[in-house]
Every structure is written in structure tokens, then in C-alpha cells.
Amino acid sequence: MDGYTVLKVIGEGSFGRALLVQSKDSSGHYVLKEIRMRKTQSGQESSRKEALLLSRMKHPNIVAYRESFEADGHLYIVMEYCTGGDLLQRIKQQKNSLFSVEVILKWFAQMCLGAKYIHDKRVLHRDLKSKNVFLTENGTIKLGDFGSACVLNSSKAYAYSYVGTPYYVSPEIWDNKPYNNKSDVWSLGCVLYELCTLHHPFQARSWKSLILKVCRGAYPPLPNHLPYELHYLLRQMFKTNPRDRPSLHTILTSHRVSKLLQKHIPTQQLEKEGQSRWRKEEGEKVALFLGKKSLMETTSTLGGWEEDSHDSGHNKFWSHLYHESDPPLVIPTSGIRGTLPEKETAPKHRQWEKGTPERLLSLLDKAYQSMASKTYTIHRASGEDPLLGPLSLPGADDTDGLMEDTVDEARLEPRSDGEDTDFEEESPCDWVEGLEEVVMEQ
Numbered sequence: 001m002d003g004y005t006v007l008k009v010i011g012e013g014s015f016g017r018a019l020l021v022q023s024k025d026s027s028g029h030y031v032l033k034e035i036r037m038r039k040t041q042s043g044q045e046s047s048r049k050e051a052l053l054l055s056r057m058k059h060p061n062i063v064a065y066r067e068s069f070e071a072d073g074h075l076y077i078v079m080e081y082c083t084g085g086d087l088l089q090r091i092k093q094q095k096n097s098l099f100s101v102e103v104i105l106k107w108f109a110q111m112c113l114g115a116k117y118i119h120d121k122r123v124l125h126r127d128l129k130s131k132n133v134f135l136t137e138n139g140t141i142k143l144g145d146f147g148s149a150c151v152l153n154s155s156k157a158y159a160y161s162y163v164g165t166p167y168y169v170s171p172e173i174w175d176n177k178p179y180n181n182k183s184d185v186w187s188l189g190c191v192l193y194e195l196c197t198l199h200h201p202f203q204a205r206s207w208k209s210l211i212l213k214v215c216r217g218a219y220p221p222l223p224n225h226l227p228y229e230l231h232y233l234l235r236q237m238f239k240t241n242p243r244d245r246p247s248l249h250t251i252l253t254s255h256r257v258s259k260l261l262q263k264h265i266p267t268q269q270l271e272k273e274g275q276s277r278w279r280k281e282e283g284e285k286v287a288l289f290l291g292k293k294s295l296m297e298t299t300s301t302l303g304g305w306e307e308d309s310h311d312s313g314h315n316k317f318w319s320h321l322y323h324e325s326d327p328p329l330v331i332p333t334s335g336i337r338g339t340l341p342e343k344e345t346a347p348k349h350r351q352w353e354k355g356t357p358e359r360l361l362s363l364l365d366k367a368y369q370s371m372a373s374k375t376y377t378i379h380r381a382s383g384e385d386p387l388l389g390p391l392s393l394p395g396a397d398d399t400d401g402l403m404e405d406t407v408d409e410a411r412l413e414p415r416s417d418g419e420d421t422d423f424e425e426e427s428p429c430d431w432v433e434g435l436e437e438v439v440m441e442q
């Protein structure tokens with residue numbers, strides 16, 4: 001702390017405080033996150049995870065890391081100060097005046113670039129939301145807050161996994177399936193929708209209603225004046241089956257919307273994206289060199305990757321081996337944010353039995369009151385309803401009905417996108433059990 005002068009507190013999160021500081025050396029302004037260290041070793045490792053992850057992310061659309069240190073039971077992370085604030089604040093400032101299509105495309109393209117970079121490093125952000133997207137003075141987008149991120153294929157498994165922020169949580173999470181890259185795509189879809197309409201795509205007055213809407217992929221349609229490509233993109237990003245959602249690579253390069261987005265990406269960055277892409281011949285060379293057997297062995301140790309015939313999962317796998325100059329990240333994924341208890345032992349891979357959705361819904365009915373005070377990162381603006389967030393319109397949402405919403409009609413007959421790939425966390429989020437414990441405790 002000696003190297004910095006604290007100028008003001010800019011906010012408080014569940015972990016601790018965020019301070020605006022000035023460096024005594026350079027006189028530059030930075031954000032210093034002060035994180036209370038937890039007592040257990042796994043808790044401490046989990047606190048350090050955010051610093052470790054951020055320190056490895058160097059990209060024009062990710063908040064830049066400066067340094068981190070520990071003192072007096074706290075972890076301090078010094079990072080770039082984004083003077084433009086976060087996107088949620090920016091959206092609120094708009095009142096009812098919509099952003100122009102150009103602004104939406106520009107910001108969204110940059111978010112995709114940042115998120116794609118994270119995914120290429122085999123990291124899932126898991127808490128993408130407008131509050132975690134920042135703007136610099138010159139209007140550049142920066143993704144921040146890696147406190148919920150996780151690295152794939154680490155040796156430790158989750159006991160209870162951080163759920164995310166309910167408004168942005170994808171159907172598979174509510175369905176107790178493993179989190180994967182496409183879950184981040186869903187959350188980014190929610191941010192894109194907010195940019196387009198200044199409202200959340202899935203709003204509800206109760207958990208049950210929110211979950212039902214999310215699991216149906218039912219959202220009010222975008223305004224008509226927006227380009228067809230954006231309507232189409234959102235429909236795809238809100239596919240209830242994660243395999244049907246496009247990956248960020250697809251969105252940026254070969255989707256109907258790509259051309260519109262590419263106009264807003266600096267040429268240099270676009271070229272770099274192209275270069276970092278794995279080339280088939282390279283993969284084949286390496287496969288020949290290692291032989292089929294080694295390929296299988298290595299693949300199986302990575303786990304959690306779903307490959308299919310055309311795919312880019314194979315590409316990513318090889319690009320990691322072949323191009324990645326950094327050593328792989330080895331950071332434990334255990335630990336949680338929020339209030340659920342930690343478990344030291346790895347959970348068994350539990351999938352829902354048939355009755356589980358009913359179990360969840362009845363649980364949430366009971367849990368509603370208690371969860372109001374024990375949420376994870378639900379941000380309550382002012383009202384008493386925990387699901388009435390800062391973007392909610394009072395009285396705007398009383399039904400679970402699908403009347404005017406755009407629904408993912410293909411949800412009953414999911415179509416897998418053969419050109420895309422999913423990768424997943426090693427173990428599923430066993431948070432329903434955690435939720436149940438919290439409710440039982442009350």
C-alpha cells in the first residue's frame with residue numbers, strides 16, 4: 001500500500017472494496033481492489049485466483065493488471081482505472097434514449113474480442129454482465145472482474161460453484177449442467193440485449209418466473225429498427241441448448257453478423273485474430289509427430305472438451321499446445337463467491353433425475369424470502385424485490401407467459417451446431433444441493 005495514495009472509495013463488492021488510488025512513482029491513477037483473505041487455505045487460493053488470472057490476461061479489451069500484494073489479511077490487486085465507468089452505469093445514464101446501432105456494434109465487437117481471448121486461454125469468465133464491462137476515457141471496452149472466473153481442467157473440482165448473477169445465468173446452469181464457454185456466450189447475449197433495449201432480456205418478479213423464462217429462452221423481441229443480423233444473432237445466443245449457440249470465434253468471423261462487427265475492429269487487431277487461429281495443416285503435422293495414441297492420451301487428460309468432426313475444438317486444443325507460449329495455468333478452481341459453504345471433497349458428477357426441476361422450483365418457492373438476503377451477486381438497486389434490478393421497470397413483468405416474447409422454439413428439438421464446439425468445466429455446478437442446505441438452515 002505504501003506505493004499508493006488512496007483518493008476515494010469507488011465501490012464495495014461482496015469481496016471487499018474497490019479504491020481509486022494514485023501511484024507515488026508514476027502519479028498514474030489505478031483501481032486497487034482490497035479483498036478480504038479467507039481463513040482456509042483453499043479460500044485463500046481462491047482469493048488469489050482473481051489476481052493470478054488477471055495477471056495472465058493481456059488484451060486491449062481486458063482491464064490491465066498492474067500488480068498485486070498481500071498485507072494485513074488482505075489481498076490487493078492494482079489494475080487499470082477505467083474512467084468511463086461500467087456499462088450498467090452508462091446504460092442507466094441513457095434514461096430512455098437508445099444507443100445508436102454503431103455504438104452497439106462497436107462495444108459488442110470489443111466485448112467479443114475480450115471474451116474470445118479469455119476462452120482461447122481456456123478460461124471461463126462466468127460473471128459477464130454489464131456491471132463487469134468497463135469503458136475507458138476514449139470509449140474502449142474492457143472486461144473486468146475475474147473473481148468468478150475459472151480455468152478449465154484444473155486438478156481440483158468444484159464443490160459448490162458460483163452461480164453467477166441470476167439475470168445473466170444460462171438455462172444449463174439452472175438445469176444443473178456444467179458451465180461451459182457457451183454459458184459465457186449466453187451472458188454476453190444478455191449484455192447485448194441490454195445495449196439494444198436498455199432492459200434485461202429476462203425479467204421477473206420471482207426466481208421461479210425468471211428461471212422459467214430463461215429455460216424457455218423467452219424474451220421480448222428487439223426493436224424493429226435494429227438490423228436483422230442483430231435479431232438473428234440474439235436468437236442464436238439465446239438458444240437454450242448451449243451446443244446451438246455460436247462460439248465467440250464464430251460470431252466474430254463467420255456469422256451473419258461478423259461483417260457488421262468487423263467494421264468496428266481495428267485492422268491490426270483483426271489481422272492478429274486471424275493469425276492466432278490454428279491452421280489445419282499444423283495440427284496434422286503435430287498429430288503425425290505425436291502419433292494417434294499420444295493424441296488420445298493428451299486429449300483425455302484435458303477432459304471437458306467436446307470435439308466434433310468439423311470443429312474448432314480440435315483447433316483450440318492444438319493451438320494451445322502449439323502456439324501458446326505461456327505455461328498452462330494451474331490454478332485451483334475450488335472455492336466460491338457468495339454465501340454457500342465450501343466443501344473440501346470433490347462432489348460426485350451428479351445429474352438431475354427427472355424430478356429435480358420440480359424439486360428446484362418448490363425449493364425456490366420456499367427459498368424466496370431467505371434468498372433475498374443470501375444472494376450471490378444480485379444487485380439490488382433500491383426496491384425490496386431482489387430480482388428487481390437497476391434495469392427493471394416497475395410493473396413491467398407480471399407474468400410467466402410467452403405472449404409477446406421471442407421464444408427459442410427449437411428448444412424441444414435441439415439442433416447441434418456442428419461448426420462449433422463446447423468446452424466445459426470439469427465438474428458440474430452442484431449448487432442446487434447448496435441452495436437446499438441454505439434453505440434448510442433457515
Ligand SMILES: Nc1ncnc2c1ncn2[C@@H]1O[C@H](COP(=O)(O)OP(=O)(O)OP(=O)(O)O)[C@@H](O)[C@H]1O
Nearest residue numbers: 010011012013014015018031080081082086145377
Ligand atoms: N477497473 C475499474 N475501473 C473503474 N471502475 C471500476 C474498476 N473495477 C471496479 N470498478 C468499480 O468499482 C465498483 C466495485 O466493483 P467490483 O467489481 O469490485 O465489485 P462489484 O462488481 O460492485 O461487486 P461484486 O464483485 O460482488 O459483483 C463498481 O462500481 C465498479 O464499477
